[in-house]
Amino acid sequence: MAPASNQFARISDLEDRAGELVATRRHLHAHPELSFEEHETASYVAGQLESWGYEVTRNVGGLGVVGRLKQGNGGRSIAIRADMDALPIQEATGLSYASTTDGKMHACGHDGHTTMLLGAAEYLARTRHFNGTINLIFQPAEEAGKGSGAQAMIADGLFERFPCDAIFGLHNHPGAPAGTFLMRSGPLMAAADTATITIAGRGGHASRPHLTVDPIVVAANMVMTLQTIVSRNVNPTETAVVTVGTIHGGTASNVIPESAEITVSIRSFSPEVRDTLEQRVRDIASSVAGAHGASVSIDYERGYPVVINSEQETAFASEVARELVGEDKVGICPMIPGSEDFAYFLEHKPGCFLRLGNGVDSAILHSSKYDFNDDSLTTGAAMWARLTERFLSA
Template sequence: MPIVNRVADLQPDIQAWRRDIHEHPELLYDVHRTAGFVADRLKEFGCDEIVTGLGKTGVVGVIKGKKPASGDIKVIGLRADMDALPVQEATGLPYASKTPGMMHACGHDGHTAMLLGAARYLAETRNFAGDAVVIFQPAEEGGAGAQAMIKDGLMERFKIDQVYGMHNGPGLPVGSFAIRPGPLMAATDSIDIIIEGRGGHAAQPHKCIDSLLVGAQLVTVLQQIVGRNVDPLESAVISICEFHAGNARNVIPQTATLRGTVRTLTPKVRELVEKRVREVVAGTAQITGAKIDLTYTRGYPVTLNHAEQTEVALRAARDVAGEANVHEMPPMMGAEDFSYMLEARPGAFIFCGNGDSAGLHHPAYNFNDEAIVYGTSYFIKIVENTLAA
């Protein structure tokens, strides 16, 4: 039976799984209910091997094709993320989150359900040669769950040759895909700054070192790094998003705290920005006389699509959606911990249209169930095209 027809038949089940997961969001590594739900479904489908607890709460299922692979590529990994966000849902849906302060505001419920749908189809048909490994990952939202699974031996244990991931894309029409080779999403680093000045009376600033003024200078000067140190043909973002200082209108505060994020698309620019941030902070401390402590923390690396595997992804997307509905996209400055998997193995990450929905991480966001057939079929096509029986 053609893929699209069979997946259309499965759509009601996949939608029901998605909505069940949506009602019961869980954060970071604390995805025990979701992981249990996934493992139960994989068992029902007849997966040849099911492993739980990888990367703390990750789940992996192995589905063997009709015959062993004869080519160089024997095992394909397909990944979905399971965790939600600490956001209060504002959709008013009948299947809205039942947990106050948590919701699937990024569509990981949809990603998990679509990969479950693909697993069910692949286990039924087994129309490929080799192994399909379905990877359900915790803690994408800031917890580096992909890295944790890799450290637990994900790639070696299951002998994964290539790995593919997918994310829904609000604003991208349902039934379409978007991808590009090379840098797709940014590296993300964190800046934490604590300024120790000399507090005092607002009427006697000459006796103080104004931590608030020092913080304001830092915010301004840090912005100049992108404008005056980074090549205009390269990309970088520095955003200081927290500034805490003072609690009275007539007291110059003793301390101030700044927190922010850095986004870059190449290792060279990442190194440059970190170097300049450190120099700017040190220079500001020297000029103002304040003591400034900087903690600069490296986060997720660049999500870098491999050229050959991007072509594999393009072929699968075109098979599902038609050539006119598969687009090349510009890089995004958001981050994604699938980047760790792409450092460990060749692969590609693609966006699947979510239609005219609220944006990711918004309280009114909802995964579009109309995208299920396309995303599920894409996962299946990756396996059947790459491991042709």
């Protein structure tokens, strides 16, 4: 533990507000809103920030909220982001504070992310132990998949309107003990792309296949050949995933259909591998179809890019975390094949996206049984408060 550790925010400094944080988190959990629908959540966040003296800007990139607070004459500025949206999942936790809206729940912990940043916001406004400018970004639509909240806020001039020297964010991590932090410099989370491949054949009677071009056979060959991309085109020291998630074609056993469709999820951790994967998917789809006398159309959609943490900001966040919780509770995060639109922020600013343990026995993310671990609330809030104070220390 660093000798100066008591000069900045500690978990114990937030413990007297633990009950309020739990109440806030459970309120948000009970009232989930999907991507681009976060009206009440955004209003709640903005009202809290205003009550603490923040300069609040609403409707940034749609429903985004930015709280700005300046203290002293320091020229540095920091941005910290929390996401606000829920998922279209029917909750099955049976909790007293479970979702009150059918078919919607906070199954990814964004209720906890928002609460932790609000906890830090209240503490920082009350103590004012920093010298510079804070920009707290409450982002909608992280779960959108495309045209996300991060993209919308950036397009709406986020970094021009609220300049910052670095940006930080976090996600809870089921399977890791509550109160622990995981970090990784460089690529952390994967780019996620989707290919929809439509195979056009020539239909006919199942008893006369020689008079047809069977798109089911083409699809079957294509699925198997696509599985060679990673093993035969990607360096074994790199990581990539190609998964055929759906295959559709035909309506009856005695009919060869006119067409079939497969969809493919493609994940990668570097721009170069990402380009290779796209090219190979296109090449294989076209060549396999051509070999059978069929044709294809390919809709290749690039989703969120790779989350790439900058080295300096990751080292800084790791140092702050070690001061806060101790050396033994900060580890190296494995590369995660899931995706995250925080990547767009990191394309514009240096920063770090870190992971906070949600408990060893936590249900997995996007599960109807998932719940954010309230034991992590004071730890996360203290982390953001301390990191801000250290970053903007006089």
